[in-house]
Amino acid sequence: xxxxxxxxxxxxxxxxxxxxxxIGIGHIFGNxxxxxxxxxxxxxxxxxxxxxGFALAEATGLFALVVSLIILFVF
Amino acid sequence: MASEAAAxxxxxxxxxxxxxxxxxxxxxxxxxxxxxxxGGLDLSFTNSSxxxxxxxxxxxxxxxxxxRRVVPTRWQSLKEMTYEFIAGTMRDILGDSGxxxxxxxFTLFIFILLANMLGMVPYSFTVTSHIxxxxxxxxxxFVLATIVGFIKHGAGYLKLxxxxxxxxYMLVLLVPIEIISYxxxxxSLSVRLFANMMAGxxxxxxxxxxxxxxxxxxxxAPLAMMVALSGLEVLVAFLQAYVFAVLTVIYLNDAxxxxx
Numbered sequence: 001x002x003x004x005x006x007x008x009x010x011x012x013x014x015x016x017x018x019x020x021x022x023i024g025i026g027h028i029f030g031n032x033x034x035x036x037x038x039x040x041x042x043x044x045x046x047x048x049x050x051x052x053g054f055a056l057a058e059a060t061g062l063f064a065l066v067v068s069l070i071i072l073f074v075f
Numbered sequence: 076m077a078s079e080a081a082a083x084x085x086x087x088x089x090x091x092x093x094x095x096x097x098x099x100x101x102x103x104x105x106x107x108x109x110x111x112x113x114g115g116l117d118l119s120f121t122n123s124s125x126x127x128x129x130x131x132x133x134x135x136x137x138x139x140x141x142x143r144r145v146v147p148t149r150w151q152s153l154k155e156m157t158y159e160f161i162a163g164t165m166r167d168i169l170g171d172s173g174x175x176x177x178x179x180x181f182t183l184f185i186f187i188l189l190a191n192m193l194g195m196v197p198y199s200f201t202v203t204s205h206i207x208x209x210x211x212x213x214x215x216x217f218v219l220a221t222i223v224g225f226i227k228h229g230a231g232y233l234k235l236x237x238x239x240x241x242x243x244y245m246l247v248l249l250v251p252i253e254i255i256s257y258x259x260x261x262x263s264l265s266v267r268l269f270a271n272m273m274a275g276x277x278x279x280x281x282x283x284x285x286x287x288x289x290x291x292x293x294x295x296a297p298l299a300m301m302v303a304l305s306g307l308e309v310l311v312a313f314l315q316a317y318v319f320a321v322l323t324v325i326y327l328n329d330a331x332x333x334x335x
Contacts, residue, residue, distance in 0.1 A: 055311075065274050
């Protein structure tokens with residue numbers, strides 16, 4: 001296989017991990033909503049934790065994107 | 076870098092052929108404004124340095140101007156809200172023991188917030204989209220937390236690596252994991268900020284290329300998408316500054332009030 005083609009395939013494979021970040025973010029917001037509907041009084045106090053969880057989950061997926069971009073642009 | 080030169084050549088070739096090409100990585104290029112070379116070191120004043128100076132100047136203007144009245148003006152209220160936001164977050168996590176570190180965390184937060192937000196201005200430069208900048212910030216946090224831990228607890232700080240209430244045979248496995256996770260903190264802290272900024276800005280440029288490429292007829296759909304993405308990016312710009320500050324406070328909390 002051509003090295004250039006292998007590079008593109010590898011970058012694409014690395015980006016698959018972003019699906020995990022999507023699942024994680026969906027979990028966080030879904031669970032926050034179900035919790036907030038059960039106990040709306042406590043929802044506001046947990047909003048910072050929601051944002052923190054969202055940012056942490058998103059960042060984990062972006063690590064994979066960085067790997068993919070390194071494959072594309074550095075090698 | 077060879078691949079960068081190749082990308083530029085490809086872009087020029089595409090333009091010569093009558094098509095168009097947008098290089099989404101071009102926005103991250105650093106160029107020297109005032110070249111300074113001392114010995115073997117390249118200490119040039121670059122566009123990155125210029126934007127850092129602008130950030131610090133704006134932060135100073137924001138915090139120094141606006142007066143100090145008993146009945147605050149709108150500007151002063153904004154300053155007090157920013158102060159109270161970070162001070163409240165620190166009180167919740169760190170308690171009163173960490174008030175000495177408030178100036179440090181507040182400075183970090185304001186610097187990263189302004190860097191991210193100014194990066195959203197078209198034709199500006201995003202300082203935090205370079206890993207060396209975010210890694211330097213994260214390394215300062217890591218070294219500070221480690222030094223504070225050793226000053227507070229002496230050699231007892233090493234107990235951080237030994238989780239309590241775990242059978243002895245599990246420690247063989249857990250201690251190396253704790254040590255690795257401690258030393259990857261500056262990595263994850265810096266890569267989180269850098270990757271969010273770089274990925275967001277690259278995505279905006281890619282969608283911008285779709286708008287230009289599809290023209291006046293088909294370009295409206297990616298344009299609408301871009302408006303939504305710009306909103307998301309402003310949210311991410313704030314959120315990442317907040318997350319950086321919160322994680323700094325959490326690491327300091329580990330060092331000051333050891334939980335393990």
